[in-house]
Amino acid sequence: MSTNYDADVIVIGAGLAGVTAARELSARGKKVIVLEARDRLGGRLYTEQRFGKYLELGGNWMHWTQPHVWSEVTRYGLEADRLARAEETYWFANGELQKGDLPGFMDLIDPGMEALVGASGKLLPRPDLIASDEDFAAADQLTLQQALDALDLSDDERQANEAAWVGHCNGPLDQVGFSAAIRWTAATSGAWKVMHEASSVYRLKDGNDQLVKSIAADIKGEVRLNAPVTAIEHDDQGVSVALENGSTLRARKVILTAPLNILHELDITPPLSEAKRQASQAGTASQGVKLWIRVKGPIKPFFAYSTKDHPLSVVRTEFVGEDDAVLVSFGADASRIDVTSVEEVSKALQVWRDDLEVLEIAAHDWNADPHAKETWLIHRPGAYSQSQAELQRPEGHLHLAGADIANLWAGFFDGAIESGLRVSREVAQALDEN
Ligand SMILES: Cc1cc2nc3c(=O)[nH]c(=O)nc-3n(C[C@H](O)[C@H](O)[C@H](O)COP(=O)(O)OP(=O)(O)OC[C@H]3O[C@@H](n4cnc5c(N)ncnc54)[C@H](O)[C@@H]3O)c2cc1C
Structure with missing residues (x-):
């Protein structure tokens, strides 16, 4: 694989986990490109103005007992209601x-x-x-x-x-x-x-998308919307990410933040470990x-x-x-x-x-949304014990992140931010060591 890199890190997905990881990496001087399939930021955080209100079609509530999300509320001076x-x-x-x-x-x-x-x-x-x-x-x-x-x-x-x-x-x-x-x-x-x-x-008060927009505004790097990733290939030199428009980008590392239920559908070479694919195929209980x-x-x-x-x-x-x-x-x-x-x-x-x-x-x-196929993470019996540690384990230069594999408030905004923070630190450290 060529070592002619377009970025240090490609982040796939501009939900809360992806924008958090990209903000942190760019703050550490890493060149990042975020690729998002949808025409908007936020993923399962999805605010729409309907009925004259800010309606949250995805994630709705947050709280000061959720330390990662609340520190962002404080950082950006957002008003909760x-x-x-x-x-x-x-x-x-x-x-x-x-x-x-x-x-x-x-x-x-x-x-x-x-x-x-x-x-x-x-x-x-x-x-x-x-x-x-x-x-x-x-x-x-x-x-x-x-x-x-x-x-x-x-x-x-x-x-x-x-x-x-x-x-x-x-x-x-x-x-x-x-x-x-x-x-x-x-x-x-x-x-x-x-x-x-x-x-x-x-x-x-003014819509939860204020949160994701605030974090994304602090990314010193490129955020591409309408950019679905169709394939990921990685080896010891780095990663190659193919987009639906036929182009390919190369980076030293990739962070994939896709929801658990669609992980097994992605074209990844070499394939994700059997345990990761099984966890995704079995699917969450949230339906x-x-x-x-x-x-x-x-x-x-x-x-x-x-x-x-x-x-x-x-x-x-x-x-x-x-x-x-x-x-x-x-x-x-x-x-x-x-x-x-x-x-x-x-x-x-x-x-x-x-x-x-x-x-x-x-x-x-x-459940029908091709970029989610689930609501918020709820494990089936035994799934946590079988797959949590394995889903957090990077494979070569491919790292997974997202609310679905967080520890504290998994399945919540808080978990997405926790995971984005943890994985960006791991990735930055690995880049600094090489
Ligand atoms: C109906 C509903 C209600 C909820 N209620 C709450 C709540 O009250 N409180 C709370 O804290 N949480 C709630 N949640 C959960 C919360 O919204 C999520 O846990 C959190 O937003 C997930 O963030 P994430 O970044 O991990 O994943 P996502 O937001 O799913 O982000 C992943 C991103 O990856 C993108 N992507 C996927 N495949 C590709 C590809 N091939 N190429 C490029 N991009 C790709 C997706 O489009 C998406 O933008 C709710 C969720 C739903 C759906």
Whole structure:
């Protein structure tokens, strides 16, 4: 392979992991080129102005207990905001719809949450490092459903806990690894209510894309949009990256930030290790749906949980106006609901209330998106133990990065930044040593 390099490092993907890695490397004087398949920055962070609001079609919430993302919020002086506080809460008990307040629902799920994840801090005392504890490895073999079923909960408690976990895990609970629940709660030192707030309350006031744009603006190097990479070849001299437009770029090293579910589809020579390809082929458990629903107003802000099997397990108001309100909703399985159908979405909402008139819906089909094929990382049982360390291991001059392989808040903005920071340091050190 030629040693005539176009850059020290090519970064594939301009999501949060890619822009963070590129910013850090360029700050250390390395020449970087970022190649992004889409026509925009951000990847699974995807803000669109819809319904007169900044709607987050991808990642939504962030929190000061997420150290990597919050340090960027501080660095760039970004303003975080919380949206409408629920005045009413709906859930099911004894097969009947219940109406109360959010603390009432939290009290209902508290014993289940404590029994399920109260010991997560003991199972995973250092969630920022790869877990090596045997008890954690044993728990990782279970599905979240098995872990819930093993608890001594009433039917009402179990159903309420299940609905809450669908909101967190965006997948069918009999496919979601118990490790997801343990890792999320260990990241807040075992305090499940803090975990709940961290993952569902604060967002950037003027759109989360402010975050990715701020980081990208600090890259001293080229960021090419509409630049899908079609093949990567690497040997001991460096890497050669082929683009869809027929051109080829060479660099000393490459950082690949593609989501886990598409890694095995990429044309990489020599191929990724068997263990990496298997992890990608097996796929994540995240196959759910997130949608925004504009309804006729005025209505009071509310939060509502149904069951794990309902097409929409969780719904709540995010924006409340005089004439309308905008709800955000999640379900475990995107195939259970056609999010382009006002009729289907209206019917799904009727499990809670039949007075909501749906005006418009906005959603992005992440499972069909060829550059994602998943929503946010949720491991299947055993996947963490089998593949986490291996996915972080570079192969020659090829390094992987991304939220999906982060340690602390894997699957979150925070994890993407953590991984971008770690891998850029590894790459810069390796370049400096040669
Ligand atoms: C619906 C949804 C809700 C979420 N909610 C939250 C939340 O509330 N809070 C939170 O913290 N996180 C949330 N997340 C997760 C968060 O958005 C992601 O974990 C994070 O943004 C991933 O960043 P990344 O850089 O690792 O990956 P990505 O953002 O996926 O970036 C990878 C980039 O690589 C590009 N790419 C892929 N293949 C190629 C190729 N061949 N050539 C060139 N480029 C390529 C992609 O286009 C993409 O831009 C959510 C995600 C979704 C989808």
